[in-house]
Amino acid sequence: KERYVLAERLGARGEIIRFRGLDHGTGSLEPVPVVIVRSPFTPPAETVPAAEEVPAASAESTVAPDAPAQAEAPSVEAVPVEPPWPSSAWERALLEKVSHSSLPRVLDQFTQDGFEYLVEELPIGQVLWDAWDDPQASAEQRFGWLKQIAGALHHLHQGGAILEGLRPDIVVVVNGEHARLTDLADLLPLPLPPNPPIRATHYTAPELVLNSDLATARSDLYSFGAMLFALHLGRELTELDFEMQGVPKSIYQRFPDIHPLFGRLVSKTFCRELSQRLPTEDAAGEDATGFAELIRTLETCRRTLDQARLDIASWTTTGMVRTGNEDAFALLHATDARENGLNEAALVLLADGMGGYEAGEVAAAMAIRAMRQYLAQQRPFAPLAEDAQPAQPEAQAEPMAPAPDRELWKQHVVAALREANQKVFEASRDAGRHNMGCTAEVVYAAGRDLIVGHVGDSRTYHLQAGNLVQMTRDQTWVNRMVEIGAFTPEEAEQHPRRNELQQAIGGHPEVEPAVYEASLKPGDWVIVCSDGLTNHLPPDTIKEILQSSASAEAAARRLINLTNLAGATDNATVVAIRAT
Known part of the structure; x- marks a missing residue:
């Protein structure tokens, strides 16, 4: 056909040759890339009757006058013969039988000059190598792509075929969402014919090379696992990745700290036996x-x-000047696992009391208790408190984090802070301590989600990819002056009103908590602390300590000890969370 142009030769198996081609007949301004499969034309085999036909009576046959008339012979439906493999006709029949969104679509087929041509769609997208290595790609995306490819292979098996060499370079990701195969040159029929041509690459199952009679759809598991291992390595497989031909080195020995679920996945696919x-x-x-x-x-x-x-680790200190500690905190941390799903969450509550030692200590403890009791009654947080009686009993039967719902979490965090404010405000009026109050931080970390509720000038920091961010905004008079340009940050640090809060827990009948959110990734740090720490340690020092600490315990101790070393004029409390 004049509409197609053969371009780069992609590969061959016997007399079957694959080309990258161009389709000039789509009506678009530019020709559309396609894959063109060429094979010698073989006339279609004759159909075979499904059952033996009943011979018709001959002219010489005689029938007795009283004999009943013979029933009409049953109609016979012919069964078409499957096209031979390898051929473009066989591939076309397979793709039409096992249609799947991750497999190329058949666009056209024709014969010309003694050859049979099959025109297939050529998906355009990002090669899986690059899509997988994209720092912004999540496990949800990566394993969603792999799931699509596994589904396509499963469809091929149902059509009686396997793909000898599944590799990252023959998979593209279209629009960041849909993984598709671009090259089907390694298709093989099941069962395999005697002495099939095998490419025997590092992605080929060993039974295809050593004893093709053992080949089944499970041979594709090996190829799939080989691709997984290559993606984890970030390069093509080489001989160095094998003990001997067809015997991969154990992923557990090479990567002892690999995610156990991923390690099992590779080990149950990329193995010789x-x-x-x-x-x-x-x-x-x-x-x-x-x-x-x-x-x-x-x-x-x-x-x-x-x-x-x-x-997670936490420490608090009275400091080097104060007699008592008006800070209070609670740390609730829980993990559960059900049906291969592991859920982990942590809830940090921190309060820094004010109004004198007795009043501040009471306010901080009361706020922590009120927030803890309130959140323990809410479905998302109930599993963090074993002694809680959830408002909805059915929550006890559900996983700790059945489905992330940031908006719901934020609503509960804000409500908890308001509950604490009401309790402290009422208590201050009853006890005649009108200046009793505290700051408050509520930090919830679950899976990939981080939610922060905030009142006052305690702080929450988030370190990600080498960048330390103060998530919370200090609700102080001097910080407001800095925001409107009246003061510089340096002037604010020395101003006599620098500790004057715009709002606090218990200060007024109503409070408007600020709420923040972020995504949590392995390698991140979260620091929740009172201003007794940040009054002495600048952000650069906090960042340096986190980046040089091997554990949350080490980081928390160093932060408190450095605060005391700097004079610790106030109580200081820190909760350090290291995501791994």
């Missing part, structure tokens, strides 16, 4: 290929691999 691959015993009855179990495992990875594990 068929018996060690998916499916596991219980899942084999459902799907002997192992791909149904693979797809479920990829879904679990998609939901959980980005969830940060939390290393």
